[in-house]
Amino acid sequence: MRIDVLTLFPNMILPVIKESIIGRAMYEKKITINVIDFRDYSTNKHQKVDDYPYGGGAGMVLQVEPIVKALRSIEGYQDALKLIMTPQGEPYLQTTAEKFARCDHMIILCGHYEGFDERVRAYFDLEVSIGDFVLTGGEYAALVVMDSVVRLIPGVLNKEASFQEDSFSEGLLEYPQYTRPRVFEGKEVPEVLLSGHHEAIRAWRDSQRLERTKKRREDLYKKYRKR
Ligand code: SAM
Numbered sequence: 001m002r003i004d005v006l007t008l009f010p011n012m013i014l015p016v017i018k019e020s021i022i023g024r025a026m027y028e029k030k031i032t033i034n035v036i037d038f039r040d041y042s043t044n045k046h047q048k049v050d051d052y053p054y055g056g057g058a059g060m061v062l063q064v065e066p067i068v069k070a071l072r073s074i075e076g077y078q079d080a081l082k083l084i085m086t087p088q089g090e091p092y093l094q095t096t097a098e099k100f101a102r103c104d105h106m107i108i109l110c111g112h113y114e115g116f117d118e119r120v121r122a123y124f125d126l127e128v129s130i131g132d133f134v135l136t137g138g139e140y141a142a143l144v145v146m147d148s149v150v151r152l153i154p155g156v157l158n159k160e161a162s163f164q165e166d167s168f169s170e171g172l173l174e175y176p177q178y179t180r181p182r183v184f185e186g187k188e189v190p191e192v193l194l195s196g197h198h199e200a201i202r203a204w205r206d207s208q209r210l211e212r213t214k215k216r217r218e219d220l221y222k223k224y225r226k227r
């Protein structure tokens with residue numbers, strides 16, 4: 001998979017993607033990530049890419065021209081899935097990440113300031129929101145999307161690490177996990193996990209997933225029950 005990120009703040013993205021699992025996936029050439037500073041496509045001699053909003057109001061608005069020019073500089077942009085990070089977008093879910101993980105090429109636009117000129121929307125396929133809150137910039141959201149998508153690409157996670165039972169992947173939250181020590185300050189690991197009885201462990205985990213989801217996320221639980 002190839003991901004191109006359009007941003008005014010490449011340094012909010014570059015150091016992060018070099019680390020951990022995304023970094024390893026890049027190193028092993030399972031993914032390619034290019035970060036494009038759309039200020040390089042400014043037509044203004046001071047390299048400005050924002051301006052005052054027509055009609056007045058607070059803050060600055062990103063201009064359409066540098067963004068579209070930067071987009072068109074990307075090889076194969078016509079066939080890529082083109083996303084805008086915005087709090088006004090479609091809520092981002094695990095199922096969205098699963099859908100995105102199947103594409104070959106994604107382009108992600110990060111907004112800043114008051115957002116972008118409305119006409120930018122015509123050049124992108126989908127608007128994505130990572131939650132009902134407002135961030136200072138789309139870079140945080142783009143990192144969330146990239147991380148959650150890249151870990152689903154076959155071969156990116158270690159063989160032993162399974163995402164099939166992760167929270168949300170089957171519409172439920174994950175069961176409780178424990179590791180050594182067996183007892184910590186009087187808090188014990190459930191006996192069944194020490195039993196070596198695979199079927200009993202499976203049954204315990206399944207019931208914990210249901211119970212936990214019902215208690216913490218009734219919305220998910222109801223949806224799961226209706227399936
Ligand atoms: N004025 C805009 C509005 O009310 O819709 C918010 C602009 S916000 C301060 C600046 C940028 O951060 C946005 O253009 C977007 O790229 C990003 N952003 C903020 N909140 C976001 C969210 N919940 N999901 C995705 N991107 C977000």
